[in-house]
Each structure stands twice: as structure tokens, then as C-alpha cells.
Amino acid sequence: MAATAKLHLALSFVGIISILSRFCTAYTPADNYLISCGSSVNTRVGRRVFVADDDSTSGSVTLTAPKSAAVKASPDTAASGSDEAAPALYQTARVFTAPSSYSFRISRRGRHFVRLHFFPFACQGYDLASANFKVSTQDVVLMDGFAPENKTTDGTTSPVRREFLLYVKRETLVVTFVPLAGALAFVNAVEVVSVPDDLIARPVQTSSGQLLDPAMTPLQTAYRVNVGGPAVAADGDTLTREWTTDERVLVGSAVTREEAYNGSLNYLPGEATRDDAPDVVYATARELTLSSWLDSSKQMTWQFDVDSQPSSYLIRFHLCDIVSRAPHLLRVDVYVDSYTVVKDLDLSTIGNGTLAFPYYRDFVLDSSNPSGKIAIYVGSSSVMNMSNSSILQAPILNGIEIMKMHFSSGSVVVVEPAAGSKTRHLAIVLGSICGAFAVVSVAAVLVIFLRKKEEKVLPTPSSSRSQSPTPWMPLLDRLSLRSRRPGASGAGSSKFAVDRDMPGAIPIAASQVPVPSYRFPFAVLRDATNDFDEGLVIGAGGFGKVYRATLPDGTSVAVKRASPESRQGAREFRTEIELLSGLRHRHLVSLVGYCDEGDEMILLYEYMEHGSLRSHLYGGGAAGRAALGWAQRLEACAGAARGLLYLHTAMPKPVIHRDVKSSNILLDGGLAAKVADFGLSRAGPELEETHVSTAVKGSFGYVDPEYVRTRKLTTKSDVYSLGVVLLEALCARPVVDPRLPKPMVNLVEWALHWQGRGELDKIVDRRIAAEVRPQALRKYGETAAGCLAARGEDRPAMEDVVWSLQFVMRLQDDNGLEFSDVNSLSLVRELTPPLDSRRASSHQNEAGCEEGEERCH
Template identity: 35%
Template sequence: MVINTYIYIILFSLILLSLNTIQVFSANSNSSNPYILSCGSSKDSIDSDGRKWSSDSQYISGNSTTAKAQYQDPSLPSEVPYMSARIFSSSSSYKLSVSPKQRLWLRLHFYPSSYNSLDKSSSYFDVTANGFTLLKNFSASITAEALTQAYIVKEFSLIPIASGNLNITFTPSSSHNNSFAFVNGIEVIPMPELFQTANMVGFDDQIIDEQSSTLQTMFRLNVGGQYVGPANDSAGIKRTWYDDSPYLFGAAFGVTFQAEKNVSIQYPSNVSESVAPVDVYSTARSMGPDPKINSNYNLTWVFQVDSNFTYVVRFHFCELQLTKVNQRVFDIYVNNQTAQPAADVIGWTGKIGVPLYKDYAVFVRDETGDDELWVALHPTVSMKPEFYDALLNGLEIFKMNDTRGNLAGPNPVPSQMLQDAEEATAGANNPSPRAGGSKNKGLVIGGVTGGAAGVVVAAAVCIVVYHRKKKSQESGVGAWLPLYGTSTTMTSRKSGTNTGSTSHVSSLAAALCRHFSLSEIKHGTKNFDESQVIGVGGFGKVYKGLIDGGSMKVAIKRSNPSSEQGVNEFQTEIEMLSKLRHRHLVSLIGFCEEEGEMILVYDYMANGTLREHLYKSNKPPLSWKQRLEICIGAARGLHYLHTGARYTIIHRDVKTTNILLDENWVAKVSDFGLSKTGPNLQQTHVSTMVKGSFGYLDPEYFRRQQLTEKSDVYSFGVVLFEVLCARPALNATLPKEQVSLGDWALHCQKRGALHEIIDPHLKGAQINPECLKKFAETAEKCLSDHGLDRPSMGDVLWNLEFALQLLDHPGEGSVVAEVRASDACAMHIATLGIEEESSTASVPVDGLTDSSVVFSQFVNQQGR
């Protein structure tokens, strides 16, 4: 008995020892664990999505240095991993232990910025991984500029590595002087085998073996659906799925829809959820209900790619509406060749709600010099289906390595159309352009996502449609990148560095503004300490500061030295605000222009921007009366700009981030960097390059490039709906018809359903029907397509005051309306403006330079 007990003890001890050995082996083997590396970081860190990024220091060999980016682009989704970088002056490698039998996702993150005074335009380098050339003579700076993205993510699917060691090598290009390599983040994620074989389009008997190839992700689209971020991807693979609409060719968008509640997505045994998430298969794009129209056009997408490579085009299908064979049958074309005749999703799957995917391979030759890949769907009329229609749920395009193990294409070249678009849609709030392009080679997965589209953002619908039509009219072809941001700019900083010998400020403006020394500014901001940052814009960071021995709190806006905008905005802001003083305009206290710095000093606005009190904030919601009073204050400020000086001043960038709130919740219009003196009495408009922010931009101004004060009225109309609905002016994550708040609110208003999109915090007793009706009617008139149909800012102000009176005294609307007359209104508004005036500058705004005439607050008391 004792012997048996000893035997059991020995056996139990051996089992524990074996388990411990296995655990130790597993802990020391990274074969099944992902690597999420923040390059150049000395410690582990967490990104904005809660993902942990580890330091890369233990995996790097060779000569390298670490650096911090000098500027954080507002469109970066997170500081991690983009604000730190690993810099290579010679060939260096990362060595990672991986499973020898598992395919890997490799993602390389690049943020081209200024690091250790290195010129980002000098960075050209190669990247190889275990014998495969991933990038050759790659310039992240050129790529980001051409693709109008702040950062770049290159994604590759690597074949299993027999040695179990993954070597990623960065080599500065020898063909460029002072070249260096850099990387901000590296992800190596074990993945299931998602690749098998693909039929070669145009060759019935040729099969392409995907499993033996390393591939680069070129496009990954949730067709007919919204942006799907890494956090919502399947199987922990952390992929990003973008909206497909920017790539659609022509005006035929088809229709989008999603699965009804009674349709559940059921993956078959031969399709795992790791292929694509439920969000992709539960939405779709079809051609629409009209068989005559559908039989005469193709539903087409166009993509820019690198020539002389083979591409795998993966189509994701899931029937969400029909249940029988031969109800929806269509042909699939890739580069004008039939890839699949008579595709019938129900015929393939047997029932509704079952996902599947089909892979087709095509070789893109460099024959025309226009490297494009076309995908098209068309009803199979010969099969006489019940519905002449086609369907697609998702689309992926992968580049395959060539016979030399190469995947690298050339750096992209900005198209002329992109340059024209940038010039036509320049704005003030982002340091880099955010518009779509049509001839960008070497496209990448990644970009400015910001929790949405990017991506996608893509997102300023009127801009996209305008340029798509323009391109198709000119050449008959076109491909589109998502619009990842909502504001653009092409204002360039003058070459050279200002040392203080040459000023960008006129002597008159300088005389009216206080000049601060750089040492005063540094002292007031604790040497530009990051803890003092209260905002970031296209001009640069905004710091909270103290001046005059700490007795006065101010906001200090510092131009980003590496930004390509600044001089014009700096000069215009001072020229304008030095001559304007009004209770509802932000006051400029002074400026600093030393040692290449351009700094503006304003009154401190304790309650920040209007937008941060509406959404995407933990701050308590504003009451309806507060919102109405804030709108009235902003309207007073804009009305003063339009009528209170010798010439009209047009703001050109009215939006909720440019309406600031002081400690007493008084609204003040800010950011006059794009402002322009309006037409005189002999003119109806000012012809000028289009500038502004997507979502707020006057469509008539964009079409005709003719600026009037009614452009501000349109933008203010969007602000009114933004205040009412508490959602962004553009939201690319919503269905296409809801992306633009202005368009969607007008649609809801016209069908009597505006109450459905009002901020839930306001529903109930906060707004009485009369007040809501007057407010909504005012916003609707502001958004009239033609400027002549829009009210003046004075009329807008009167109507908002009227709405406030209806809120305080419901039922008195008819009495007030009868009293109002146009002349009385003009005088009433003028009086309101005078009463709100805090002080009046003693210089005119006549070209902003003439000091010989003193302007009164209202030149014409009868209004305009």
C-alpha cells in the first residue's frame, strides 16, 4: 500500500514536470503569438483601440536610431505606433521566431514626418522578407502625398517560412544621397490559410497556385456596406474593410441593402468566418429594380494597379433577398474578359444567407500606360432570369509575387486631376490634402481611418461626384481613392526660414496688434509642453498659456514648422482680426514671428469649441435653449462680418469647430485664415479658388468658383442641423444617403421625418413644435442650392431670435410675424449688432490696408 502511494506521488510529479516543461516551451516560443511592435519606442504602449504595442528593441540588429515625430497629423488614428520611429542609415534587420508551417500577415506602418531633422523627402529604401522583395526604392513621403494620406500601411501575406525565422530587412537606397530607411510599426500575425487556387481569366485550362505565393493586399472593400475597422474583423486578423463607392465607375451606383432581421448569416463548412466577417456578408450592392436599365449597363469598379503583375481578385457573395435558382443570374468580367458566366449565388450555395467566395486571377500588362484593373457585373440575359440584376458583397484584390520573388511597384505619381482637385478644394484645417485621385499607382491598404472611413472616408459626396463626372467626360475612365478627411488645403509655405528679418505681417496690422517675443511665448506655455496642448489643427497645435506674469490666460496657436500651410493663414488672420472687434468674434491679442516661428495669441475660450459639446465627448449635453442662444451669437458675429464694415467679409470656413465658447457660454466665431473681402456694390461675387471644409462647402461656390456671403449662409445652415442632430457634417460610416448631414437633414425635413434624427437628448419637452418648425425652416432655407434663394445672415439672425421667443413664449408666433417688416427688421438687426459690440476698431476693412477712412459698425443702417 505504501509502495503504491509512492508510485502515485512519483507519477503525479512527472506529470506536473511535463506540464511545466510544455508551458515553459510555449512561453519561450512565439510561433503562435503575434508580434505587435511599436518601432523606436523604448517601452510597451497602448493605442487608441486598446491594442498593446511592444518595444521593438530586442528584435533589431544592425545600426539604427530611434526618433520621435515632430508633428502629429490630426488624422492619425493614434499616437501609437506613428509618433515613434526606427531610423536606419544602413541595412538592418528584424529577426522574429515564427511557426514554420503557418502563413503570416505582415503589416508595415509608415508615417512620413520630420525625425531628428532628417528630410523626409530624402528617404528611399528597400524592404525584403526572407527572400521576397516587398518594397523597392520606396518613398513613404511621395506615396503619402500622391495618395493624399497622412500615413501608409502596407500589408502582405507571407508564405510559411521553413526555417521558423522571419527576417525583415530595411536597406536605404544607394541611388539617393543621404537616404535613410524608417518604420513606425510592424505587425506579424499568424493567419489561417485563406488562399488555394484561382482560375486564370482568359485561359480555361490554367490554374494559379495561390498557396505558394506571397501576396500584397491592394484593395479590401465591403461592397454596399460601411467601413469595418480592425476591431470588428473576424478571427482576430485585424483587417480593414473600406467602402466601395469611391471606386465605382460612372453614374451607375446601383443600390445598396442589408440583410433583414429574419436572415442570419450561416457559414458553410468550406468557408470559415476568417475569410470575411459577418458585416461584409450581411450587406450588398445590386444593380437596382429596373430591368430595362440593368440590361443596358454594367455595374463597374475601376482600380489603379501596377502593371506586369498577376492579381487575384476575390469576390465575396451572400444572397440576402432571393431564395430560388435562376432568379438573379449574372456574368462576371475582369479587365473586359469573362471570368464567370451565369453566376447564380443561390445555385452555388443552395439557400439564402450562406457566404461563399470565388477567386479569379488576371495578368495586367503594361500596354496602354494606363495601369487599371476593371471589375464588372452584368445580368445574364440569355438565361432569362426572373430579375435582370447582379449582386456583390465584398471584393479583395491581391498582387502576387513575380518569378523573381518581387512585389515592389514604382512610387505613385499624382495625377493632374488630383492636382486640379486639390487646387479647387483647398481648405484650412488639415496639413495635408485629403482628396481622391484617379491615377495613383501602388495603392495601399491603410490611411486616415479615424475610426471611420479613413476611411473613406472616403466622404465628401458632392466633390467625388463632381470630379468623377469630370473625369469620365474627359477620358471615359476613372478610379477613385476614398476621401479620408473632411478638409483640404493647398496653401504652401514660402521657401526658406523666417529669421525675423522679413515679416509676413503688414506694418498697419503690426501696429494694431501686440508683438510677443518668443521667450514670452515659451515661458507662458512651459516651453510648448505637451501637457498644455488643448487642440490641434492644420495650422498647428493650440496651447493654453499664461502671459503678463501669469495674470492673463490665453490660447496660443503655433504654426507647425513642417506643415506646408501657414504663411497665408497667419497673415490673413492678423490682417483681419487686428481691425475687427465684436463680442461674437474671437479677439486676437497679438502674434510672435521669430526664429521661423509663426504664433498667434488669442483670448482663452474656457468652454472650447461648439462641436465638443455636441458629440464625441464626455461633456454633458447642452440644453436646447443653450444651443439656440449659441447659434444666435454665432449668427450675430457672421452678420457683423457681412454688414458691419465698409466691405463684406466672407469667413469661408464656418463650422462647429470654428465657433468657440467663453466661460459664460458666449459664442465667438474664430479662425479667419481663409476669410476674404467680399464684393463691392458694383459686383455680385468674387471669383476665387475654392477653399473650405468638406461637408460645409457651398455647392454653388464649388461649381462656379464665385464667392458671396451666401456661401457662409450655406455653411451656417449645416451648423444649425449639426446643433439640432448632434452628429458630424460628414460621417462615412453611415449609408451613402446619410453620409452628408446637409443632404440627409433636407431629405428628412421634406418628408416630415426630421424628428427621427434629432439629438435624443432634445426629444421630449425641450423643444416646442413652433420653435422647432421655425428653426428647421431657417436651416432648410440656408441650404438652398442657389445662393439667391438663401436668406441673408440678417434674416437668419431674425428667424433664430424669433425661434427663441417662440421657445420662451409659445403661441405668440402669429403676433410677432405680423409686426415684422423688412425695414424694421433691418433696423432691428443693426441695433442688435451695435448693442453686442464690445469695441469698434478705428481702421477700415477696405482692402485691409487703407487707414485713411474710419469705418462705423454699420455703414448702411438699412441693411443689404
């Protein structure tokens, strides 16, 4: 009892010292938003004040919630919390029945804590316990399919608190709540608080032996534990973090004791500060007793429950030698699962003989155990000090933080602030517009003067055509689609004329059937797009913005207008017109028409109602896109492959797309996939040639590495790009994501690693994981890996890819086949890949087929 009283006295002293030191050196955040959601009055929690979310006087926080309600719990509803005032924060909530958001103006870019508080209760017709929703920012999904529970193991109610550490690089952070499957979303409180730049700044050793820089990686707090010490409330931490005790996670048979230090801590330059952990964490510790230490089988052990899906975790160990009476007596070994974090660590050597100085060591566990457990062991293999034969100090540990290296395969959803929230900037905007108008007016007068002067020396049209055209010259003299007037011969048909000497042009067969593509007046397109209203923008790319428009006859079209800042120009414009006017296929986006009046370069396509494949996988800027099921993703990939096969085989020379990616695969009203954006396409090699030599073009992450290395372009380059799309469809994550741990940055390398181990199922998008049949996934992985072979000659032809994907769909079918069924001769015939028409004639000649023989048809 006396020892216990002494420990409590020491802890009280440590707490007083901690509070006094914190008032002297407390960190002042540049952004400090504390929002009490659904409340009409401010709520005080300790020394912090959470502001009512309907208080818009500051103008720095905007609530955009078209369908929301502020609700309040009944007086008999109680929530337990670590702070006596905390339950007041959970008596109100903001309920959302449609996607809604809170937007925060960020004054200082960098790391920020984003904390979300949830306490479900039933009130005013809403049962918050039945909620199911996702939460995302502009860059990352924080929670997906979140359904909070308000019952703990002992039957009491307790709030749910989720903390994320994000690198915010925008002027505005938008936190969006999206109800799922007809349910509702809610939140009781939101915190957005900036933290010091150096909180997560050092390169970290990983379990694979690599060094990782996690400076901009999104993190989610899983555990924050004051080992051997008391719980710490938000007011006891300079960054308002909460620390729990370690009793619930301490396991094993080793005997330990709690230690407390009542002296002054020695903070050293370049080592831990009070912003890394409060004094009370470093001034308390858990120590292995001598009897357990002398038993080499005994170690202090903590076990933590984590996600059952293997994930990466950043683990921070806080250490401070508060037990040694002299330097070089403490040796510590730290292990995470089967990995060694540090062996025989002597803190006083790091501190040049100093004791009681705060220190931390970070470690990244690349992939957690599928059991959903992380075990941490602390001990020491050194018992005797060889210099004086004295017994060394038993090992200790002061604190543990475990942070999931947060990333999501789901799609982000962003509900931007309402336009009305920007009225406070009206004076600034008007001043900018006036200044810009003055500059533009002067420039316009100068341009008109120069043009009039130039008109006096313009060459004749015939001579101008012989010169290299500028990217912004009208194409009227070089390219036209002339539709005949009704009543004329051949009414309703159109004639296509091209200048075949233009570099990069793809020749169209003279016998090509007429196509329904027309030249539209600019005035018609301006009316159809409401003068190119920004509200009608449905996409943007290297060429320019794409608008949804309605033609006078009621036809919905997509209008792609070239931007003056675009690096693409007349060549890409002409390529698309020539190519799409000569090709028609149900898996290629159809060209409706074009406009080349003045400096305008505009293309009109059939409108694709469901946007891009990318937007259904992980966002791509299209808010609210529904996730596709596994069968739908398979059909989309197979459709894209069929469209590319047509490009490769329909013309005397194959057409190579060169920019195959998920954002260029569009989905129509029936979710049929169509390949789009042919601005970079070009004619492939002749039948007797193997490749064409050309400058490398395409999108980063999708371009064939062999093409990049050799500048030799073949149809197999499209096959490689489609292989990347196959992995995207399976994993639903970006092709290159530098925010992820190094082994995961490149999707191709990451996925091929798991495919090579026969464990591709571990990285399947969790939203479809339950749908994927093992035999279908096996064949799908083999197909993708074949497409991604390092050498083009080792990749399958596109017709083989089409066949393989059809085979995968049959394997996936609930009433489909197993691998043993392939022995059926009828099935083999049914799934036989189509034969390239350019290769068919040579095959027939080699086999000596007669024209009437059935096997040649």
C-alpha cells in the first residue's frame, strides 16, 4: 500500500509539472477548427470551445448540406467519456440524408489532425445507430461503410472517435459525408487542427529493410498508449491528443511494474519534444522485473487488434531512461511480430551520457498479419555490464503509437461549398476582373491593329496550304465534311476529304462507307452549351474541357473544346476527325461532328451517360459515381478490348490508340464500355513490318516501357496499357500513388508481386472481394500478367486478350464452368478467339484451303 501511495504521489507531481511546462511551451496551431455539429450554442470541453455549426460569422467554415437536420439527444441519453464535459459534445448531431460537407479554409498548408466524433442515439425520427456512410476529403477516403456501434463490452455507451493525420496541400479542406444504401450519415463533432511540420518528418526503417519517407502519407490513429502511466486527456497534450493506459493490451506471463519519475526531463536538440508526447508519457514507464528478466523466455508483451486485411502501420516507440542511476546501464531490444526494430539500444550513448531525455524511434510494418493482430515485445538480451560486472538495468518502455498508413481503394466524393459562401470575396473578385478587363482591352486593340496590317501581305490560299500549318489555323481549307442539301443527288450522305500529306495523318480507305459526321456552326454549339457554361463541364484533359450539350433536335452530345493553353493542337484535332469518321464500332465512341470556325477546334461525340470507368473505380472528379460490381468491371474491360481489337484489325494498317487508360474508357446508359480520345492514335506498321518508330506519347503509368526505351511502337503497346487497366479494375486504386509506402507506389509492380506469389486475392478491391470466384481471379491475373510482360513479343495479341476475358466471364458466371470443363470441344469452339483479318488470308494460303471449304470460313 505504501508503494502504491508513493506511485500516485509521484504521478500527481508529474502531472503538475506537465501542466506548468505545457503552458510555457504550448504549440499554437495556425488552423484550429472545433465544430459542435447540430448545435445552436457553443460547447465547452475542458479548456476548448467547440463552435456551433450554424455560426457562419467567421466565414472560414462552410456547411454545404442540402438535406440535413440538427438533432438533439433526449435528456436520459448519456455518453461516457474521458472528460467530464465530453458527454455534452455528444448530445447533438448533424444528420445527412444526401451527400454533404463541411469546408475549412486552410491558412497554413501541411499536416493537420482531422478528428471525427460519433455517438449514435435515437431522436426526432432518426435512429443514428442504423447509419451507414462514407467520409472523404478531396484526396482520400477516410471511412467507407462506417456503421458506429454505441455499446461497449460491458453494456455501457461510449462515443466513437476517429483521428486522421493528413497532409493538406489545398487552400480549402472539404470533408464530405455520403450516406450509403439508403441509410443516413451523421457526425457529432469535427476537428481540423494543424500540427508542427516535424511531427512526422524522418525517414523510417520498414520491415522489408527499406527506408520510407512518410512525410505526406495519410495516417489513421489506431492506438496511442501511455505505457505504465495514467490516461491523458486532450487538455494534457500540446496537440490535444488522447492517450490511454496499457492494461488492456498488456499480455503474457512476464511480471512488470510501473515506474514514475519526479525529476526534470532533459529535452535535447534534434530529439523528441513536448509536441511528440507530453511530459507524463516520458516521465512514466513500464519495467520488466528482475526475476522475469533473468528468465530469457520472458519479455514485456503488448498485443493490439488491427484490421484483418493486411495493411501497413507506422509504429512509434517513446523511450526515456528514467530508471538508471548512471549512463550505459540500460539496454533495450524491441520487436514487432517477428521483426527486429532495435537491438541492444543504449539511450545514454545517443544522448552523450545524458539520462532522462525523451526519445522516439519509428518503424513501419509493411504488412500486418492476416490474423488481425500486432504483437510488440520489449526485453533485453544483455544482463551483465562487462566493464564492471554489475547487473544492467531492466528494460523499459514509455509509450506506443500505432498509425495505419491510411489509403482507400474506394472513390472520393467531394461536395464543394455553395457558391453563395464566396460572396465575401466579391470586392476582391470585381477588382481583379476590372484590372484584367483593362489588360485584355489593350491587348485586343493591339491584335486587331496587327491583323489589319498582316492582311495586306497575306499569301494566296494555294501558297498558304503549302506551308506548315500553325496549331491554331482554321482547318476549313485543309479538311471538310460537306453534307449535301436535301434534294440534291445523294441526299443525306456526306463526303470526307483529307490532305494525306499532313504529318501524322491516318489514311482512310477510299471505299469507306459514308459516315454521319457534320461540320457544326460555332453559334449552334455556343447555344447548346449555354455559352460554354462551367456548370455543364463533365470532364477535362490535355486537349481542353468537355461539356454536356443538347442540340436543337434534342440529341445529347459531349462537346470537347480545345483550350488555348492546350499542348495538343491541329494534328490531334485532325487525327480524331479522320479516324472516327472512318471507323464505326459499338465499343468505340462515335463522332457526331466538329467545328473549326476561326480559331475554334471543337469535337462532338455521342454522350456517355455514366462517364469514365475511372470515375466508377476511385473518383476521377465525378462525385457520386456508383461503384461497379465485379461482373460489370469484367464486361467493361472486355468491351474495351473488343474496341481495341477492331482498331488493330479493321484497316489495312492497324490503328494504335497510344493512350489507353481508365479515364478514356467511357460507359453509356447501359454501362457498355467504349474507347474514347483518339488524339494520340496513329497508323501502325505494314503487314511485313514489325513496328513504327515514333516519339513517345501517352499517359504516365500506362505507357509501354519497351516503347519508351526503344521508341518502337506496336499494337502490343496498347496491350500493355490495357493490362494496367485490368489491374485498376481489380484493385480500384491509382496506377501511381507516391503517398503510399514504396513497395505499393506503382500498381503494376505491386500487383505483379502478389500475382507471382499466387496471392492476388489479397489486393482485390474490398467492395468486390466477396464476388470474385477464385478460378476467375486466377485466369484474370494470368491475363493481366501476360499483357504486362516486359517484352512486347511475349504479350498476347489483342484477340487473345478478348478471348481470355470472355473465358474469365464464363468462369465467373454462377452457372459457369470450372477449369476441367475446358476439355469440352464445343466450348473450345465457342470461345475460340477471332482471327485477325489481315492474318486470315495468309493462314488460308499456307493451309492450301479451297474457297468452299468450311474450315476457311
